[in-house]
Amino acid sequence: MSLLDRFRRTSNVADPLVTALQHALAPDRVRNDGAERSLASHDASVFEGGVSGPVCFPTSTDEVQRITRIAVEHDRGIVPRGAGTGLAGGAIPLGAPIVVSTGKMNRILEVDIENRVAWVQPGVINLDLSRHLRPRGFHFAPDPSSQQVCTLGGNIANNSGGPHCLAYGVTDAHVLAIEVVLPNGDVVLLGGLDPEPGGYDLRGAFVGSEGTLGIATRIAVRLTKNPPAVRTLLLSFAETRDAAQTVSAIIAAGIVPAALEVMDQRMTVAVENYVAAGYPTDAAAVLLAEVEGLPAGVEIEADRIAEIGRANNATGVRQAASDEERALLWKGRKTAFGAVAQVAPDYYLHDTVVPRAALADMLEKIYEICERHDVIVMNVFHAGDGNLHPLLVFDARVEGTLERVHAAGAEIVRASLDAGGVLSGEHGIGVEKQGYMDELFSDADLDHQNRLRQAFDPTCRANPGKVLPMGHSCADIQALRAVPTGVWG
Amino acid sequence: MDLKLDADELNACVQCGLCMPHCPTFRVTGDETLSPRGRIRLMREVHEHDAPMTAEVVDAFATCVQCRGCEPACPSGVNYGHLIETTRETLTRAGKLTPRWTRLGFFALAHPRLLRAGSSVLAVAGRLRLVPKRFGVPRDLPLRRRRHHTSGTDVYLFTGCVMDAWQRDVHQAGQRVIEAAGFGVTPTGSLSPCCGALQAHAGFTDDARRRATATIAALSEDDRPILVDSAGCGAAMKDYGHLLATPEAEAFSARVFDIQEWLAERIDRLPAVDPLPMCVAVQDPCHLRHVQRVHLATRTVLQPFVRRIIELDDDGLCCGAGGAYSVMQPELAGEIRDRKIRAIDDVDPDVVASANPGCSMHLAAAGVNIEHPMVLIDRALQGTASAGGR
Amino acid sequence: MSSLTSADEALHAFAADVGEADPIAVEGGGSRWQTGGVLHETARLVSAPDGIVDYRPEEMVITVRAGTPVADLCTALAETGQRSALPERGGTVGGAVAVGENRLDLLGRGPVRDSVLQVRYVSAQGDIITGGGPVVKNVSGFNIPKLMVGSLGTLGLIAEVVLRTNPTPPASQWFRAAGVDPVAARNAVLRPSSVLWNGSSTWVLLEGHERDLEHEITALATIGDFAETEGPPAPPPYRWSLPPAEAAALHREVVGDFVAAIGVGIVHADTAQPTREVDPGIAVVAERMKTLFDPTGRLNPGRNPNA
Structure with missing residues (x-):
């Protein structure tokens, strides 16, 4: 007991749902305070409109199962929440569902070097796992920029990528088995440690389903051996187009680097201001390229990348001389989203993917669109995958800004689709990109996606109102419940 | 609101x-x-x-x-x-946070005699096992303290409140080290009894401002550097400029240095001696690492005087001491400390070096063998290279 | 908006052929015709369209119709120094995806399920459905392509896929040694493309830059007397799937002759793998999936990947 607890008023909420949850877990692991629920109604996106019901902190599969059964009994939705770093509103609760925080399910259960697998709870932080594996010479390959805080459960929900997924593949390729509490309360193990577990790949369907198919409670992830040699190059360009063309040329040359990342000048300036890693702030764009593997091959590929860069008018080619320098360059790249607040307090982010060959034109198009809508844009992206991240930065307090930002965003998305691209490369659809789904897919396509969803969750209980647009989702069948009175949202 | x-x-x-x-x-x-x-x-x-x-x-x-x-x-x-x-x-x-009665405790901080008397009572009580363990008060508080002495006027050594009552030996070790580098030291002693850091921490900002004003007045006769061997005090004094928002406060803050920070620039002036035969894990006090951001200096000054420096693999996460935090929030403070202790155990050092009295006491209360970097350097300079701490 | 264009006439013809009423199955190369059960006699057989629709080596993606022989795919890719994850055993691309079996050099090529970026299939209702997208990274909506891989055409009849391709490494060589712990061989090198073991000999496939291979060969030499060899051993008929550690612990006395892919868990043996129990909770989801996608059970009747 802290001294303060003695002064504390206990809130007596007679809500039977809360009582049931508290009984199933422990009183202090079910929160129903308005402010705490407001916290659970937000993630790292700008979406305002979430309303959270009680927030639970289970510690085991068993407790998640109990919460789910209570949700069924009380006919409430249920939404899992990891670190809340999502950028598309996937974890934002709609219609006051029960929010299941995985914050206290953060144990690494087993490291099985023989099978090159680790069993973890969903709340384990991505970087914590790699840090834990480091003494044994392994790591978890997907490395989203938020890896220092995002959780593995969240990575699974979003099928997260990251700079190094260019060579290693996204989360899906690194998840072997998932224990899931289905929306009806059944506990099942999807996938398996063996390579061809047989049956429909329900594991594959679950990864990236944004919490709409159930809650992962135990995850078997593949371990990747740390490469003995790594080379990191920083190429600078006077023209953004040249950076994009260098990327295409590298891939066309048959090189698959571990990572190929581009930042434009505005982004570089903000990042350099935070990390002081020596990013050239006078370059129109910088390309961060990393190759890894055995020493000889790494040498050959690094030289080849430098050569291709110069052939495409790179004004500077620098190789990180030490691990510290390398780490600092990456720290800059990985904190880029956060650094934008130096420019303006809000940002709206798109995540489209275009064929790599379309990158150069696409960038020019983005600048043109944003200029026309009078919106500041900062670009930082996984160039090797063709995965763009135009950040539209603004101050929401200035009237009319949000409208302009949305208009510019919509044009960027349409231009990406016209270029043969898709809506999202790694952030997911959530609530923010829902409205664009029918521009990428036909009614029949979306209907089939909804069938997949219903096979897991016929009643639309898990993370209701997400991914599929209204008119295509089973959420239409079970209308989102109205906000209960007394909810402070 | x-x-x-x-x-x-x-x-x-x-x-x-x-x-x-x-x-x-x-x-x-x-x-x-x-x-x-x-x-x-x-x-x-x-x-x-x-x-x-x-x-x-x-x-x-x-x-x-x-x-x-x-x-x-x-x-x-x-x-x-x-x-x-x-x-x-x-x-x-608004009377919603720190209970008003705790202000009494902070009052004592600025009154050295009262503080020392209270401290002596605590020391006796501690030996008689009368102090609840959760208060984190060391059981072996000193009953006698050697007097401060002035050796010159090159620098001030800020001695503060609790630390002066409980860890005066650290001040004296620091003073010997600075003297060994060839500088004359004026310990501030009762000239300036308390910096106001703990008050600011607890939300008693007016009290903190009063302490800051008094400290500036007491130490502004000339503009010599003010060395601080408590990371918390150093951080507070470097922030006087913001706290009081006056040009005098700004100027004063510019004279404040963490003792390691200041010594790191002059480390060549210390004699070469045999290093202590121990591996030292550096625990960075938050107010040194995150606030003053001069924690690397601790390594610079320790390096020549110990066998090996080991880094903790926990990103410099707090130990849970936090001024009076360990008293106000003992449960959380304990859990945070457990995490720190696991990080320490992982690297298995002979001794842990920490440049903040709060951290030292908090960790020592859980059995960690911990010393101020100045004490280790002093010991190496004295040639009393015996292993083990207090 | 439909993402289909008028250029996809072959797909529309296939959809029309499939119709929306009678029991139906697609005939590919027939190399895995018995997998997942015996097809009902009532099923009408159709062929999926063939041909490479679009190949962009610089994007490392290829759009190919399901009826295309895997051999043709390989030839086209090889011309530009690329390759795919699909196994070459005389079948079609659609068949390879619908069956979902991986290559024995899965470590080097990656699994089939990760290589399918987009799939177009004809639904039980006769519609052409698109899942996924033609780019290398995509989380737009639910992962239909994953669901199609290994589904044996029971949820939809695959018409066209977009596959991820990879550059063929500059050098490639099989090595063999007797009496070597295969797990040690796997651990001795950084990224072997395949490590096979038959209970007495170990085969290792190394691929990459010439100088990297030299480096890896030196590492292999420290654990055994590895010599260059023509290729992998001929695999026995029955296919097993085991956790990698179990595959590495197999004995001839128990399973007969076998070839195990170390670090992967695919095993070819003389005897069939004991049947694995299906978790009842999973069976419910799988059944519901089948019913939702194919309410009348007309797609590949008699086959069931979940059995």
Whole structure:
């Protein structure tokens, strides 16, 4: 007991749902305070409109199962929440569902070097796992920029990528088995440690389903051996187009680097201001390229990348001389989203993917669109995958800004689709990109996606109102419940 | 409720969440309410949307250790320290946060004789096992203290309040080290009894301002450097410029140096001696690492005097001491300390070096063999290279 | 908006052929015709369209119709120094995806399920459905392509896929040694493309830059007497799937002759793998999936990947 607890008023909420949850877990692991629920109604996106019901902190599969059964009994939705770093509103609760925080399910259960697998709870932080594996010479390959805080459960929900997924593949390729509490309360193990577990790949369907198919409670992830040699190059360009063309040329040359990342000048300036890693702030764009593997091959590929860069008018080619320098360059790249607040307090982010060959034109198009809508844009992206991240930065307090930002965003998305691209490369659809789904897919396509969803969750209980647009989702069948009175949202 | 927050400072947070793993209370609870992003969200709800100040919200602010580990982790440069200090000050004024009676304790800090008398009582009580363990008060507080002596006027050595009562030997070790480098030292002693850091920490900002004004007045006869061997005091004194917002305070803050920071520039002036035969793990006090950001100097000054320096693999996460935090929030402070102790055990050092009295006492209370870097250097210089701490 | 264009006439013809009423199955190369059960006699057999629709080597993606022989795919890719994850055993691309079996050099090529970026299939209702997208990274909506891989055409009849391709490494060589712990061989090198073991000999496939291979050969030499060899051993008929550690612990006395892919868990043996039990909770989801996608059970009747 802290001294303060003695002064504390206990809130007596007679809500039977809360009582049931508290009984199933422990009183202090079910929160129903308005402010705490407001916290659970937000993630790292700008979406305002979430309303959270009680927030639970289970510690085991068993407790998640109990919460789910209570949700069924009380006919409430249920939404899992990891670190809340999502950028598309996937974890934002709609219609006051029960929010299941995985914050206290953060144990690494087993490291099985023989099978090159680790069993973890969903709340384990991505970087914590790699840090834990480091003494044994392994790591978890997907490395989203938020890896220092995002959780593995969240990575699974979003099928997260990251700079190094260019060579290693996204989360899906690194998840072997998932224990899931289905929306009806059944506990099942999807996938398996063996390579061809047989049956429909329900594991594959679950990864990236944004919490709409159930809650992962135990995850078997593949371990990747740390490469003995790594080379990191920083190429600078006077023209953004040249950076994009260098990327295409590298891939066309048959090189698959571990990572190929581009930042434009505005982004570089903000990042350099935070990390002081020596990013050239006078370059129109910088390309961060990393190759890894055995020493000889790494040498050959690094030289080849430098050569291709110069052939495409790179004004500077620098190789990180030490691990510290390398780490600092990456720290800059990985904190880029956060650094934008130096420019303006809000940002709206798109995540489209275009064929790599379309990158150069696409960038020019983005600048043109944003200029026309009078919106500041900062670009930082996984160039090797063709995965763009135009950040539209603004101050929401200035009237009319949000409208302009949305208009510019919509044009960027349409231009990406016209270029043969898709809506999202790694952030997911959530609530923010829902409205664009029918521009990428036909009614029949979306209907089939909804069938997949219903096979897991016929009643639309898990993370209701997400991914599929209204008119295509089973959420239409079970209308989102109205906000209960007394909810402070 | 108006929390008196600066709108721009509050809006600098884009909710990216990168701060969360660097927050000790979030780390041990997994609860976002107890994270910097969470607390800023609550500030917004209360300050901008007039959300009720419920017990849960107050608790979120009360449980912040104020280690400020989130600040270097923030790419947007959110000044979390100012936000939480202002919030706590407003809540304290409104009688919602720190209980008023604790102000009595802070009053004693600025009155050396009262403090020393109280401390002697505690020392006796401690030996008789009368002090509850959760207060984290060392059982072997000194009953006698050797007097301070002035050896010259090159630098001040700021001796402070609790530390002077409980750890005067550290001041004296630091003084010998500075003297060995060829400088004359004036210990501040009763000239300037308390910097006001603990008061500011607890939300008694007016008291803190009074302490700051008095400290500046007492030490501004000339402009010699003021060396501080307590990271918490050093951080507070470097922040007087912000606290008082006067040119004099700014000028004063510019004269304040952490003792390691100052010595690192002059390390060549210390004689070469046999290093202590021990591996030393450096525990960075938050106010040295996250606030003053001069923690690397500790390594520079220790390097020549010990066999090996070992780094803890926990990103410099707080140990849970946090001024009076370990007394006000013993449960959380204990969990945070457990995490730190695991990090220490992982590297298995002979001794841990910590440049802050709060951290030392908090960790020593859990059985960690811990010393101030100055004590280790002093011991090497004296040639008393015996292993083990107190 | 439909993402189909008028250029996809072959797909529309296939959809029309499939119709929306009678029991139906697609005939590919027939190399895995018995997998997942015996097709009902009532099923009408149709062929999927063939041909490479679009190949962009610089994007490392290829759009190919399901009826295309895997051999043709390989030839086209090889011309530009690329390759795919699909196994070459005389079948079609659609068949390979619908069956979902991986290559024995899965470590080097990656699994089939990760190589299918987009799939177009004809639904039980006769519609052409698109899942996924033609780019290398995509989380737009639910992962239909994953569901199609290994589904044996029971949820939809695959008409066209977009596959991820990879550059063929500059050098490639099989090595063999007797009496070597295969797990040690796997651990001795950084990224072997395949490590096979038959209970007495170990085969290792190394691929990459010439100088990297030299480096890896030196590493292999420290654990055994590895010599260059023509290729992998001929695999026995029955296919097993085991956790990698179990595959590495197999004995001839128990399973007969076998070839195990170390670090992967695919095993070819003389005897069939004991039947694995299906978790009842999973069976419910799988059944519901089948019913939702194919309410009348007309797609590949008699086959069931979940059995």
